[in-house]
Amino acid sequence: MSDKQPRYQTYTHPAGGWGAAAATAKVLMEQSVITKGSRALLDMNQPGGFKCPSCAFPDADERKKLEFCENGAKALAHEATRARVSRDFFAEHSVSDLMEQSDYWLEMQGRLTEPMRYDATTDHYVPCTWDEAFALIGKHLRALDDPNQAEFYTSGRTPNEAAFLYSIFVREFGTNNFPDCSNMCHEPTSRGLPPVLGIGKGSVVLKDFEEAEAIFIIGQNTGTNSPRMMTNLVEARKRGIPIVAVNPMPERALLKFTEPQDVVQMATFGSTPIASEFVHIKIGGDLALLKGMMKVMFEREAAGEDVLDQAFIAEHTAGLEALRADVLQHDWPELVAVSGISEEQIRRVAEIYIRSRATIICYGMGLTQHQQGSRLLQQVAALLLLKGNIGKPGAGIAPIRGHSNVQGDRTVGVDEKPTAEYLDRVREVFGFEPPREHGHHAVESVEAMKRGEAKVFIGLGGNFVRAVPDTNEAYAAMRKLALTVGIATKLNRGHLVHGQDALILPVVARSEHVRTRLGEQVVTIEDAMSNVTPSRGVLEPASEHLLPETEIVCRMAMATLPDSKVDWARYIHDYAAIRDKIAEVYPAIYSDFNDKLKNPRGFHLDVPSRRRVWKTPNGKANFLVFEGLHVDAPVEDKDMLRLATVRSHDQFNTTIYSNSDRYRGVYNDRMVLFMNAEDRAERGLEAGQKISLETIFHDGISRRVDALTVLDYPMPRGSVAGYYPELNPLLPLDYYDRISGTPAAKSIPVRVVR
């Protein structure tokens, strides 16, 4: 096989297995870190070691010697890489030159090594001292007429200590403008679930997987995006419990998986079938499926069968009547047409759910990234509540989060809509009056830039301009700013699409030692199941000029707020002192924080729904009604296709590890469109033909991506898929869930233009 030729070929092996082992070895080799990387992998997710910088899935209990997966290894190898972006690199390449390079190329240049400032006269980044960098930030922020002219982005790799201080700094400065990666991700979980369950977090822990009698995985590509969860699915299947996968793409690992850590299976080329039932849903068809399942339950209830948990419903819930009335008004032809699933299969899946005495529903971006993602999740919760599947062993709702600390960052204050209770605590603990007015989420911050209102953008991690919708509009918006700051480990597009002034501030990575005047420091992160664990780096920092994120936050604050009430100088060195403040601001969940960390495996943050305590206004779990069957507004256009923008097996969000996507059989090409062969033929297209896509949207902006290769792929009719972030130019900024602010990246209405 040539390395450069695009190639498409169905992957016939099970996911995992030798393919995963080979990919792990390959990436360690590519980044020239075989010894260093392999050694570090032994410490990953182990007590006393560091937390994997990749996904937010929790660690297993004591049984496993190795706690990493192929994609965690890739994340680590790319962090531990030998390649360096030095001052010579920036001297050699102008910013305009670098703009011509691909995201993959930028990533492969390696770790950033020292602070750099943009020089407009030469169009190059030039070295600057840390003092100069902080002075420039302070100057810009102090010059604003209004603190709300600054946007403070966070990406979910930032640990709790830095994120907590960031949220204090920004509030003392005077704004709640906290656009966050979570706004584009699991915000529907954080906003949609509280009115139903009283908390915007999942209700399960890993142990529940061992006791579940059925597991649903809806709109989540486990084998790629949270591979360590495959272990739990394999175990569940070996126990013989049903697993239902609901997805428009027949994702390889949801069908068949070989545990790379199962010696016998590896040696015998064996595998475990995963999904006992694969539900090939149309994009946006999930609401109809959920309502179909509930309809079956209500019909059987009416026939006198004992299918609902009546005792639980009576004691703990409100709103059942309205839900029942709504669900029963839909008839089968309608449910089948919208979901794309036969009545027979919906009934079968409902039967699995009814028979199971403890069910977990896991979900990911396939449910959240829709126009009404928040309300869709409320129906997932409703289905669970009907059988009392919240707050009992083996059951619950399991949002599979993305970034390793995205949940933690929100817990410790990165929130554009902070509660009054939290703001009161901040005032009491730190002695300043935080702003009460709500701030911007990610989409609103781009809107503010477009209007020319925002002047300063600070990115604590991430690659904002590539992650947000409407790439071309976003580029133009960012370029209007007076100052952009990228606090990062790696060079990315966000550093090249910049304001008049711009800074790149390189940080110590998760796998590296953080040493301060008080010695080695640990940080903490919160995984998707609310476990808080310490993380201690084991590698030497990539350069002696890097600073930890915590110090960067403190020194930005010191340069901006000369009369601050906060002891920033102390927190630079003393992370335990930061945790004491976290404990003071959040006494209900974080009391005795430092003490609890003495357990190297960390501790679990209280999730009241697990105890069947509902922190809702009426003290009940609430069934809410979502009228109709459409999660995304229907579009009257016979040529319309629904486009889902998804991740390949070889990327971490905007970081591209390679141009291949093994499990989907795509090699050396990311500019592809997965399409049903009949949809293709109906449009008079040949397989492999190059086409353009354009968005169907009402705001008069033309959005188009060219040179996409059409691939015949088992997609449902009318549903197509392609890769994020390449297809973000097709996603309109104003196309998002109003409750959460989350862009509907999984349901873009598009048409093919030849």
Ligand SMILES: Nc1nc2c(c(=O)[nH]1)N[C@H]1C(S)=C(S)[C@@H](COP(=O)(O)OP(=O)(O)OC[C@H]3O[C@@H](n4cnc5c(=O)[nH]c(N)nc54)[C@H](O)[C@@H]3O)O[C@H]1N2
């Ligand atoms: N290796 C790796 N790990 C990651 C990431 C990464 O990029 N690479 N990203 C991290 C982050 S930040 C996140 S948020 C998570 C993302 O992890 P996932 O939630 O798995 O995200 P995606 O790959 O975007 O898409 C998920 C699935 O949704 C399906 N889907 C699309 N539309 C629909 C629909 O309408 N209904 C249903 N039921 N399914 C649909 C797609 O086919 C796809 O299988 O992973 C995290 N972990």
Ligand SMILES: Nc1nc2c(c(=O)[nH]1)N[C@H]1C(S)=C(S)[C@@H](COP(=O)(O)OP(=O)(O)OC[C@H]3O[C@@H](n4cnc5c(=O)[nH]c(N)nc54)[C@H](O)[C@@H]3O)O[C@H]1N2
């Ligand atoms: N169309 C479409 N758009 C999407 C999505 C989609 O599915 N489709 N998914 C959305 C989702 S779920 C998310 S979470 C966002 C992701 O949006 P972001 O979180 O903004 O993007 P990432 O690609 O994860 O950020 C990568 C950069 O983070 C920096 N980095 C890595 N590690 C560290 C660290 O330890 N510290 C610091 N300070 N920096 C670090 C590196 O410089 C790297 O270039 O994108 C969203 N956008």
Ligand SMILES: [Mo]
């Ligand atoms: Mo995410």
